[in-house]
Amino acid sequence: MKYLMLICDDNPDEPSPDDIVASPDFVVWEADMARRGIVHKGQRLRPARYARTVRVRDGKVIVTDGPFAETREQIGGFELVECADLDEAIECAAGHPAAPWWSVEIRPYLDV
Numbered sequence: 626m627k628y629l630m631l632i633c634d635d636n637p638d639e640p641s642p643d644d645i646v647a648s649p650d651f652v653v654w655e656a657d658m659a660r661r662g663i664v665h666k667g668q669r670l671r672p673a674r675y676a677r678t679v680r681v682r683d684g685k686v687i688v689t690d691g692p693f694a695e696t697r698e699q700i701g702g703f704e705l706v707e708c709a710d711l712d713e714a715i716e717c718a719a720g721h722p723a724a725p726w727w728s729v730e731i732r733p734y735l736d737v
Contacts, residue, residue: 631731633701
């Protein structure tokens, strides 16, 4: 089953992609995903200040600066993982290097 893991943080700093990939915790997590045969793809996102929220109301396009959620934590990155089941997805999220500091939300894909 496929899952989206949303990495939510409240850190305004933006680590470089090289810093993330070189992080020892990230290297260990990547190796664990490979060992398990879990297919995944992830990406760090630009900070929330770069986000735009788009809504269409009564045929009018409304663009708002910033993310939709009015909260301190915002989506900072994501991982797309393919796991056997929810329990395995939870193990992957718990082992993610961001989990000790930020939250990792797991959402299964909706098969349509």
